[in-house]
Amino acid sequence: MPKKSTPSFEEAMEELDSLVNQMESDQLPLEELISHYERGAKLLSECETTLTSAKKRLETIKNGGTKGSTKTASKPSNNTPSSSDDDEIRLF
Structure with a gap:
C-alpha cells in the first residue's frame, strides 16, 4: 500500500x-541535521x-452557520479566544 503524500495531523505531529x-x-x-530541519518546517x-x-x-459551528452562511451569533461570547491564543484551541 503506497504511503499518503500528506500525512494526517496526528502522523505529522508524531x-x-x-x-x-x-x-x-x-x-x-x-x-542530515539540515534535512531534518527542512522536513520539520514543512510538517509544522x-x-x-x-x-x-x-x-x-469550529467558529462556523459555534456561530450556527455552515460554510458560506452569513448568519452571525446573536450574542458575542466573552470566552472566545483572541488571535493571541492561537497556541490553545478550546472546544468548549
Whole structure:
C-alpha cells in the first residue's frame, strides 16, 4: 500500500516529535541535521494549516452557520479566544 503524500495531523505531529528528538539527542551530520530541519518546517506548516482550518470550522459551528452562511451569533461570547491564543484551541 503506497504511503499518503500528506500525512494526517496526528502522523505529522508524531513525525515532527521524532525529528525534534533526533535533532536534540543524536550527533547528526550537518547535512542530515539540515534535512531534518527542512522536513520539520514543512510538517509544522502543514500542522498550522490544519489547525487554522479546524479553528475556522469550529467558529462556523459555534456561530450556527455552515460554510458560506452569513448568519452571525446573536450574542458575542466573552470566552472566545483572541488571535493571541492561537497556541490553545478550546472546544468548549
